[in-house]
Amino acid sequence: MRAKVVGFAVLLMAALLLVAGTVLAAKEDKTAAGKIDEKSMSILRNMGAFLAKAGQFTVKVHASYDVIQESGQAVEFEEIMKYAVSRPDRMRIDVQESDGNQRAVVFDGKNLTVYGERQHVYASTELPGTLDNAIVYFVRDLKMRMPMAMLFVSNVNEEFERRITSLAYVETNTIKDVPCDHLVGSTDTIDFQIWVAQGSEPLPRRVVITYRHAEKEPQFRARFSHWDFSPPFTDASFAFAPPAGMECLPLLTLTENTMPRHRSAKKGGQP
Numbered sequence: 001m002r003a004k005v006v007g008f009a010v011l012l013m014a015a016l017l018l019v020a021g022t023v024l025a026a027k028e029d030k031t032a033a034g035k036i037d038e039k040s041m042s043i044l045r046n047m048g049a050f051l052a053k054a055g056q057f058t059v060k061v062h063a064s065y066d067v068i069q070e071s072g073q074a075v076e077f078e079e080i081m082k083y084a085v086s087r088p089d090r091m092r093i094d095v096q097e098s099d100g101n102q103r104a105v106v107f108d109g110k111n112l113t114v115y116g117e118r119q120h121v122y123a124s125t126e127l128p129g130t131l132d133n134a135i136v137y138f139v140r141d142l143k144m145r146m147p148m149a150m151l152f153v154s155n156v157n158e159e160f161e162r163r164i165t166s167l168a169y170v171e172t173n174t175i176k177d178v179p180c181d182h183l184v185g186s187t188d189t190i191d192f193q194i195w196v197a198q199g200s201e202p203l204p205r206r207v208v209i210t211y212r213h214a215e216k217e218p219q220f221r222a223r224f225s226h227w228d229f230s231p232p233f234t235d236a237s238f239a240f241a242p243p244a245g246m247e248c249l250p251l252l253t254l255t256e257n258t259m260p261r262h263r264s265a266k267k268g269g270q271p
Contacts (some may be wrong), residue, residue, distance in 0.1 A: 003051055036167045040183045040258075041160070044167070047202040056086045056233060060226040061148075084231065085088045085152055088130045093146075100248035105146075107134040108238040114251060115240065122242050123251040130154075142251070148192035148207065148222065165185045172198075175205045175223075189213055203227055 037235055051057075061081040066074040077098055084092040089109035097100055102117040112134055115122040118244070127134055132153050151157050167185035172179065173195060180195040195206040211222040231237075242248070 010164055016261070036185075040167045040169045040181075040185070041164070043169075043181050043196050043202065044160050044164075047196050047204060048160060050202050052154050053153055054085075054087075054229055056229065056231055058082065058084045058226070058228045058231045059224055060136060061222050061224055063220065063222040065220045066216075068214075068216045068218055072216065076220060084153075084233070084237060085131070085234055086238070087154070088132075089134075091131050091134070092151060092238050101145040104240070105138070106238060107131065108240075112137065112251070113240045115242070121247045121249050122240070123249045144240055145191075148204075151204065153225065169197045176225075178205060188238050195254050201227075 018081060025152045039202055059082075061083065063081055064076050064078045065077055068074055071106045079097045082094045084090075089107070091105075093105045094102070095104065101214040104113075106115075107218075108129050109130075110126065111124050112127040113122060113124040127137060132155070135146065135149050135153055139149060149157055152184055153159065162270070165186050165188060167183060170182040170184050170193075173182045175195055175197075177260075179198045181198060182193065182195050184191075184193050186192065189211070190208040191212055193206075193208040195203055197203045197205050204224050206224070207222045211220075212220055
């Protein structure tokens, strides 16, 4: 039963980091509509400022996401995403799905390239400009989704202020020996939870997004590790070399027509 929300969409599963989750049924409901806790917003702003100032970094993300099958049952799939960012105009996202399939999105300041191993195709378009421009083009113009895209734009704190409709502090939690502030909130379309490391490096450690307007309210879950703010980048780090014999398509054709729209699980778990 493998089903996919818009092709590369799982690289791309939420237009923005603002994130989510159903929260502790046993605890007080802290997300009354329109209420934003200033302490919690300050924690997000510190995180946003820290990431916006980072000139270069890499991070590994272990993610899982729900896909609703025709039967109505939710099936969980996993993937590992490796992000490489070099401001102001380079980014690479390499994805390995749970079945071994590889995907990638590469922006080098001049071209945006999208690749899918399963489909044996890739597409590239000229797109000179900044990383911010490329992300806007990817999400707004191509109608594709990029989980945690908000983390990579330079105006991340402006996006927090504009999109968050409720925000509250849950508790102090520990993720792999790192004390974290656990926050919960909402935007107009999603609920979210985020765990932000305390101390001098306020990095996101975990995110849960609930798409409350989608059928069965599927979730996207991510854990962040291996942050590196001094990666040994070269020009080759953001170059895409297609495998021999791979077909090249116009980018809009690839995203609209070539990529499968659903991911479903077959009997025995094989793709």
